[in-house]
Amino acid sequence: MSEIPSDLKCAATHEWARLEEDGTVTVGVTDHAQGSLGDVVFVELPETEAEIIAGDEAGVVESVKAASDVYMPVSGTVVAVNAALDEMPEKVNEDPYGDGWFFRLRPIDAGELDNLLDAEGYAEVVEAEAH
Amino acid sequence: MTRQTSLHARHLAAGAKMVDFHGWDMPLHYGSQIEEHHAVRRDAGLFDVSHMTVIDVDGAAALEWLRRLVTNDPARLDAPGRAQYTAMCDQSGGVLDDLIVYRREQGWRLVVNSATREADLEWMHAHLADGVRLRERDDLAMLAIQGPRALERARDWLGDAAEPVAALAPFGFVEDGERFIARTGYTGEDGCEVILPGADAGAAFDALLAAGVRPAGLAARDTLRLEAGLNLYGQDMDNGVTPLESAMGWTVAWKPEDRDFLGRRALEAQRAQGVPRRLTGLVLQGRGVLRAGQTVQRDGRVIGVLTSGAFAPTLGAGIGLARIDAADLPAVGETVAVEIRGRLHPATRVKPPFVRNGEVQIER
Numbered sequence: 001m002s003e004i005p006s007d008l009k010c011a012a013t014h015e016w017a018r019l020e021e022d023g024t025v026t027v028g029v030t031d032h033a034q035g036s037l038g039d040v041v042f043v044e045l046p047e048t049e050a051e052i053i054a055g056d057e058a059g060v061v062e063s064v065k066a067a068s069d070v071y072m073p074v075s076g077t078v079v080a081v082n083a084a085l086d087e088m089p090e091k092v093n094e095d096p097y098g099d100g101w102f103f104r105l106r107p108i109d110a111g112e113l114d115n116l117l118d119a120e121g122y123a124e125v126v127e128a129e130a131h
Numbered sequence: 132m133t134r135q136t137s138l139h140a141r142h143l144a145a146g147a148k149m150v151d152f153h154g155w156d157m158p159l160h161y162g163s164q165i166e167e168h169h170a171v172r173r174d175a176g177l178f179d180v181s182h183m184t185v186i187d188v189d190g191a192a193a194l195e196w197l198r199r200l201v202t203n204d205p206a207r208l209d210a211p212g213r214a215q216y217t218a219m220c221d222q223s224g225g226v227l228d229d230l231i232v233y234r235r236e237q238g239w240r241l242v243v244n245s246a247t248r249e250a251d252l253e254w255m256h257a258h259l260a261d262g263v264r265l266r267e268r269d270d271l272a273m274l275a276i277q278g279p280r281a282l283e284r285a286r287d288w289l290g291d292a293a294e295p296v297a298a299l300a301p302f303g304f305v306e307d308g309e310r311f312i313a314r315t316g317y318t319g320e321d322g323c324e325v326i327l328p329g330a331d332a333g334a335a336f337d338a339l340l341a342a343g344v345r346p347a348g349l350a351a352r353d354t355l356r357l358e359a360g361l362n363l364y365g366q367d368m369d370n371g372v373t374p375l376e377s378a379m380g381w382t383v384a385w386k387p388e389d390r391d392f393l394g395r396r397a398l399e400a401q402r403a404q405g406v407p408r409r410l411t412g413l414v415l416q417g418r419g420v421l422r423a424g425q426t427v428q429r430d431g432r433v434i435g436v437l438t439s440g441a442f443a444p445t446l447g448a449g450i451g452l453a454r455i456d457a458a459d460l461p462a463v464g465e466t467v468a469v470e471i472r473g474r475l476h477p478a479t480r481v482k483p484p485f486v487r488n489g490e491v492q493i494e495r
Contacts, residue, residue, distance in 0.1 A: 038164065041165075042442075064441065
C-alpha cells in the first residue's frame with residue numbers, strides 16, 4: 001500500500017505538490033500513479049516560465065501502457081524542470097517523491113494548496129478508484 | 132471461469148502482477164517489464180506459455196490432412212525432429228491462426244494460439260478426414276527459456292538433453308522422455324521451448340530460476356516479439372486479411388501446384404490481382420510510443436494503420452507494425468506520418484526485424 005509523505009498535498013488526478021522553504025512548489029506524480037502506469041518511458045515537461053492555471057495540462061507522462069496528462073496542481077509560473085527525466089524516465093517509478101520530481105513552480109497564491117488533498121484524503125480517492 | 136496454469140502459485144510467489152489473458156490468469160510482469168525484456172536480450176528469461184494449445188495429430192492420413200490444412204507444406208519436413216511455421220486459412224484466404232507444425236518420430240504435433248483454441252479445434256474437426264485422430268493435450272505445460280545464456284543456464288536442468296538441444300538447428304526439436312524440447316521462440320533470441328507434463332512444470336520452474344533464469348511476463352513477451360518483427364494473431368492478422376497482407380507470404384508453399392490447401396484458390400486470386408495492402412515496420416523518429424490503432428498518413432490522407440505498437444526497450448524508440456495500402460506504400464527508409472493524440476509525428480518505414488540476437492538491425 002503506497003504511503004503519501006505527510007509533507008505533501010495531492011490532487012485527485014494523482015499529482016503531489018510540496019511547498020518548499022523558498023515558497024516554490026515542487027510537483028510530481030504519486031507512487032500509486034507510477035504503479036498504475038507501469039514503466040515510464042517518456043516525460044513531457046512544461047517550458048520554464050510557462051504560466052499555467054490550476055487544473056490545466058502541464059505535461060504528459062508516457063508509460064509502456066499509455067500516455068497520461070499531468071495537471072498543474074496550483075496556478076503559477078514554472079521555474080524549473082527536472083531535465084534528468086529525459087535520460088532516466090524510470091526515476092518516476094523508482095523515486096516518485098524524490099528524484100522523480102517533474103517541475104517546480106512559483107505559485108500565484110500558496111493558499112491554493114489548501115484546495116488539495118492531504119495524505120488521508122488522497123488515500124480515500126485511491127480506495128474509491130479501486131472499487 | 133478463468134483458467135490457471137500449473138505455475139499459478141509460483142507466479143504469485145515470484146511477485147507477478149497477474150492479468151486475464153483470454154480467459155487465463157497469466158503474469159503480465161514481475162515488477163518491471165522493461166527489466167524483463169533486457170534480461171531476455173542480455174541473459175535468460177523464462178516464460179510460462181502453458182496457455183498455448185497443443186494438439187497431437189496421428190493416423191495413416193495425418194500428413195495428407197495436414198498438407199490440406201495449412202499454407203506451408205509439412206511434406207517439406209523431411210525427417211522427424213523438424214518443425215515449420217505456417218498460417219492456417221479459411222476458404223477466403225483469411226488467416227484463422229498462425230502455428231507451428233512439428234514432425235515427430237510417430238505422428239505430428241501442432242502448437243496453436245491460446246485465444247483461438249476453440250475456433251481452431253472447431254475448424255479442424257469440421258474438416259477432419261478418415262484416418263486422422265486429433266488429441267488436445269491440455270495435460271501438458273509449456274515453458275519458453277529465451278536469451279543468449281538460456282541454454283547455458285538450462286544446462287543442468289536439461290541434463291542429458293543439453294548437448295542434443297545445443298546441436299539443434301533453429302526449428303529443430305528433440306524428445307527426451309516426457310520432455311519435448313524445440314529450438315524455437317517468440318523473442319528473436321536463442322533458446323528453447325519445452326513442452327512437458329503439467330505435473331513437472333513446477334519443479335522445472337524452480338530449477339530454472341535457481342539457475343539464474345529470470346521469470347518474464349506477457350508484457351515483455353510482447354515488446355520482445357515486436358522488436359523481433361513477429362506477428363501476433365488477433366492484432367497483426369485475423370480472418371479479415373490474408374497471409375499475403377500480413378508479411379506471411381513466405382509461409383505459403385505454392386509448389387507443388389496440385390497441393391490443394393484450404394484457401395489456396397483465394398490466395399492465388401489475390402496474388403494475381405495484386406495484394407492490396409502490406410504489413411511492414413515503422414520506427415518513430417522522435418520521442419514517443421507507437422500504438423495499435425494510430426493512423427498512418429501521407430499528404431493529409433490516411434494510407435494505413437498501426438496493428439501493433441510499443442516502446443522498444445532495446446532500441447529506445449517507438450516501433451510498430453502497420454498495414455498500409457499497397458498503392459501508397461512508402462519505400463524502406465522513407466518517412467510517413469503517424470497521428471498520435473491529434474498530432475502528426477514522422478516515422479520511418481523499416482523492414483523487420485528491428486532487433487535480432489540482441490543487435491539492432493535497422494537504421495533510424
